[in-house]
Amino acid sequence: MAITMNPARLTGIGIVVLLVAWAILAGALEPILSYRDDIVYLARQHMFLVLTSGGAAILVGVPVGIWLSRPSMERYAEGIMQVFNIGTTIPTLAVVALSMTLLGIGFPPAFFGLFVASLLPIVRNTYAGLLAVPPHLKEAATGMGMTQGQILRRVELPNALYVIFSGIRTALAINVGTTPLAFLIGGGGLGELIFTGIDLMDTGMLLAGALPTALLAVIVDFLMGQAQLHLIPKGVNPLR
Amino acid sequence: MIRLEKLTKTFDTPNGTVVAADKVDMEVPSGEICILLGPSGCGKTTALKMINRLIPPTSGKIFINEEDTSKQDDIQLRRNIGYVIQQIGLFPNMTIEENICVVPKLLGWDTKKAKTRAAELLDLVGLDSRQFLQRYPKELSGGQQQRVGVIRALAADPPVMLMDEPFGAIDPINREVIQDEFLKMQAELKKTIMFVSHDIDEAVKMGDKIAIFRAGKIEQYDSPDNLLAHPANPFVADFVGADRTLKRLRLVTAEEVVNADAPAVARSTGAGDVARRLASEGERIAVVIDGDHRPVGYVTADEIAGSTGDVGDLAHPLPASVPMRADLRAVVSEMFAHDIMWLACTNDEGRFVGVITQPAVTAALRATYTAPAAGAA
Numbered sequence: 001m002a003i004t005m006n007p008a009r010l011t012g013i014g015i016v017v018l019l020v021a022w023a024i025l026a027g028a029l030e031p032i033l034s035y036r037d038d039i040v041y042l043a044r045q046h047m048f049l050v051l052t053s054g055g056a057a058i059l060v061g062v063p064v065g066i067w068l069s070r071p072s073m074e075r076y077a078e079g080i081m082q083v084f085n086i087g088t089t090i091p092t093l094a095v096v097a098l099s100m101t102l103l104g105i106g107f108p109p110a111f112f113g114l115f116v117a118s119l120l121p122i123v124r125n126t127y128a129g130l131l132a133v134p135p136h137l138k139e140a141a142t143g144m145g146m147t148q149g150q151i152l153r154r155v156e157l158p159n160a161l162y163v164i165f166s167g168i169r170t171a172l173a174i175n176v177g178t179t180p181l182a183f184l185i186g187g188g189g190l191g192e193l194i195f196t197g198i199d200l201m202d203t204g205m206l207l208a209g210a211l212p213t214a215l216l217a218v219i220v221d222f223l224m225g226q227a228q229l230h231l232i233p234k235g236v237n238p239l240r
Numbered sequence: 241m242i243r244l245e246k247l248t249k250t251f252d253t254p255n256g257t258v259v260a261a262d263k264v265d266m267e268v269p270s271g272e273i274c275i276l277l278g279p280s281g282c283g284k285t286t287a288l289k290m291i292n293r294l295i296p297p298t299s300g301k302i303f304i305n306e307e308d309t310s311k312q313d314d315i316q317l318r319r320n321i322g323y324v325i326q327q328i329g330l331f332p333n334m335t336i337e338e339n340i341c342v343v344p345k346l347l348g349w350d351t352k353k354a355k356t357r358a359a360e361l362l363d364l365v366g367l368d369s370r371q372f373l374q375r376y377p378k379e380l381s382g383g384q385q386q387r388v389g390v391i392r393a394l395a396a397d398p399p400v401m402l403m404d405e406p407f408g409a410i411d412p413i414n415r416e417v418i419q420d421e422f423l424k425m426q427a428e429l430k431k432t433i434m435f436v437s438h439d440i441d442e443a444v445k446m447g448d449k450i451a452i453f454r455a456g457k458i459e460q461y462d463s464p465d466n467l468l469a470h471p472a473n474p475f476v477a478d479f480v481g482a483d484r485t486l487k488r489l490r491l492v493t494a495e496e497v498v499n500a501d502a503p504a505v506a507r508s509t510g511a512g513d514v515a516r517r518l519a520s521e522g523e524r525i526a527v528v529i530d531g532d533h534r535p536v537g538y539v540t541a542d543e544i545a546g547s548t549g550d551v552g553d554l555a556h557p558l559p560a561s562v563p564m565r566a567d568l569r570a571v572v573s574e575m576f577a578h579d580i581m582w583l584a585c586t587n588d589e590g591r592f593v594g595v596i597t598q599p600a601v602t603a604a605l606r607a608t609y610t611a612p613a614a615g616a617a
Contacts, residue, residue: 140329143292143402144343144393145319154342158333233333235376 012218019214023207031204032211038193043212046179046189049107050220053114054175058168061119065126065164066152081127084120092117092178100185110179110187117178118171125167129160161232169224176217180209190216242268242291242400242432247300249286249456260286262456263300268449270305270399271430275443278453278479284436287453288402291434292321304400319346322393322401322431326408328385330377336362336388337373343396354395361391365421383414390422394429403435407442419445440480444468444487452476465491488605489569494562494596497604498585502595504529507536507552511544514551525595527584528555533591535561535584561586564593568601 023029032039068077096113103109133156141151157164183191193209196202229239249261260283268274276284289295291302293314302309309317330339337358344354359369365387377385386407393401407415423446426433437443443450444464451461452475460472468484468491471477481487503526505514514526518541528537528551537555544554560574561584574583575598582597 134327136325136327136329137331139294140323140325140327141331143294143318143321143323143325145315145317145346146342147315150346155331155333159331161333235332235334235378 012221016211016214016218019207019211023211031202032208035193035205035208039190039208039212042188042190042192042209043216046191046213046216049110049114049179049182049187049189050172050175050216053111054118054172056111056115057118057122057171057175060115061122061167061171062126062164065123066130066157068123068127069130069156077127081124084123087116088120088124092174093181096178096181096185105186107187109185110182110189113185114175114178114182118175121167121171121174122164123167125170126160126164129163129167130156132163133159158233159236162228162236162238165224165228165232169221169228172220172224173217176213176220180213241270241303241305242274242434243303243306244287244291245301245303247287247290247302248298249283249290249295250298259283259456261290261297264456264458266451266458266461268432268434270432272448273426273433273435273446274449274451275447276434276436276451276453277438277440277443280438282453283456284451284453285404286456288404288434288436291400291402292318292323319343319396320398320400322396322398324389324393324401324403324406326405328389328409330385330388330392332377335374335376336380339377339388340392340395342392347396349396357395361394362388364425365391383410383418386410386418387421390418394431399432401431401433403433405436405438408437408439415442422446441487441490444490452479485605486569489572489601490567492568492604493564494566494568494571494585495564495593497568497600498564498594498596499600500594502527504535504592505539505551506531507555508550509552511539511547511549511551511554514539515541515544515546525582526551527558527592527595528552529592535586535592538584558584560584562596563588568604571596572598572601 023032067073068080092113095117096110099109099113099116103112137155137159138151141155146154179189180191180194182189183195190209190213193205194213195209197204197206197209229237232239234240244264244266247261247264248259251258251260262283264283264287266274276287278284286295290297291304291309293309304321330336331342334342337355340358340361341349341351341354344357345351349357359373362369362372367384367387372380372384372388377388380388386409390403390406393403407418410418419442435446437446447464449461450464450467452459452467454475460467460476462470462472465488467476468480468488471480471484477484503514503517503521503523505517505526505528507528507530518524518526524541526539526541527535528539530536535558537552537557539551539555544551547554559578559580562571562574564585564587571583575581582595585593585596587593
């Protein structure tokens with residue numbers, strides 16, 4: 001199976017390549033490489049934040065989306081989704097700031113802020129994806145004698161999987177891009193280089209944080225794209 | 241056998257109670273197809289879906305093979321009833337094989353047995369199993385999908401099948417083909433089938449019995465022939481259509497009205513012999529046949545009177561002939577197309593079996609009209 005390159009991903013990779021080329025031409029590579037140890041240490045912190053908060057958002061968001069899509073929740077689901085939608089309109093910087101007022105500084109508020117920011121697209125896509133499964137499929141499944149659990153596992157989830165994955169992909173993209181803000185509330189990560197670079201007007205330092213962040217975003221998106229391509233059954237996968 | 245006893249369904253709506261099924265009593269004998277027919281909103285689909293409890297009945301009883309289904313668990317009941325819907329409902333995330341194996345798997349069949357069954361059923365509807373088993377539904381045409389939809393319902397060999405406008409979404413040409421295939425399958429499988437339709441032509445073609453619904457009540461439950469010949473009330477007459485007698489033409493095959501005693505003569509017979517034979521039998525026309533017993537032409541008594549030579553040389557070519565499996569609709573159509581009063585009829589090998597005349601066709605239609613309507617069940 002060939003690795004498909006969609007235009008958006010090509011553009012992303014192109015921008016990173018251009019940035020690197022520009023950095024080299026501008027003679028910024030040397031100052032960037034001088035931060036090598038910092039980059040490695042902070043990138044680890046950064047990825048740890050992304051993996052924990054993103055992972056937690058998936059583990060919580062998908063079940064919540066499933067729960068909201070159940071017929072017993074029909075009366076309340078739309079209302080709850082409205083709350084989630086309003087939540088999405090709050091800027092992530094504000095979410096991070098608010099979580100600091102609740103949890104202080106350090107890893108916990110950074111984790112919580114990123115978790116909340118990535119939770120919304122996952123819940124929304126899981127809920128919408130499950131509701132969009134054609135009713136006649138559920139009717140056929142019921143009429144054939146599947147239990148509610150079997151219908152969910154064998155019919156509803158596989159048919160909603162593409163939409164759910166898209167939600168997770170969006171959430172992780174937001175997550176990686178937002179993680180630099182964690183530095184502002186003492187959560188560490190590559191934001192430390194970016195914001196300090198801005199404050200000191202040190203372009204080399206700024207790029208030492210920004211370039212790895214961009215690279216990380218492209219890698220995460222690429223991995224999610226591959227997962228979407230290979231994990232979703234062929235019959236319901238528009239990519240195959 | 242399926243028996244409904246005083247089956248009733250009411251829905252409470254803001255505008256009051258709506259009765260979707262009103263004390264429906266009916267019985268479908270084993271191995272027969274019963275069509276539930278009526279305008280939309282007449283309660284036919286509600287009646288069908290109460291049988292596998294997709295819609296729970298308000299009151300009344302349903303018996304399948306003399307067993308009261310209200311005592312059975314919903315899930316078990318449904319696994320033993322084949323169910324086909326208009327939208328087909330193949331699961332797009334599963335291959336054709338997985339789709340067909342859904343119910344066998346639910347019933348705990350051994351995987352190998354289920355797979356063998358899937359291949360067998362695909363071949364039964366003329367889809368090459370090697371080619372189709374591993375495909376996904378979106379890779380099949382509409383007609384192919386509908387065939388898979390039907391065999392999926394047959395997979396676990398249920399005694400009873402419910403079909404909700406199963407061929408409604410297929411183009412008219414494919415629909416005819418699939419209907420014919422289905423009837424052929426049913427002739428062997430002998431399932432007891434409830435079949436919802438809104439198409440009177442489909443009902444007449446497919447049904448052993450037809451139940452006409454209006455506002456949750458059965459207006460008439462009868463054989464297609466009786467229904468068309470003796471509509472019980474103006475609603476039924478209106479629903480089956482002003483051309484209902486023409487529709488009955490489909491119910492009779494050429495074989496049933498053919499006159500097998502019609503004179504047939506070999507090509508080499510002398511004209512004089514034929515003239516004498518026609519005179520003695522009181523017939524006016526003789527069909528000329530070749531060495532393989534195929535009809536090739538005809539001679540009339542008037543024309544050969546006094547002529548000499550073989551009838552093979554005197555014969556007119558036959559304008560048309562019909563296979564004896566054809567229904568009378570096709571026969572009449574041929575007669576009108578060629579402006580003739582009679583047709584030669586052939587069997588599957590093309591051999592001559594007899595002659596069909598227009599009076600014989602009208603006589604066949606008259607037979608049901610004069611027969612006592614008491615025969616209606």
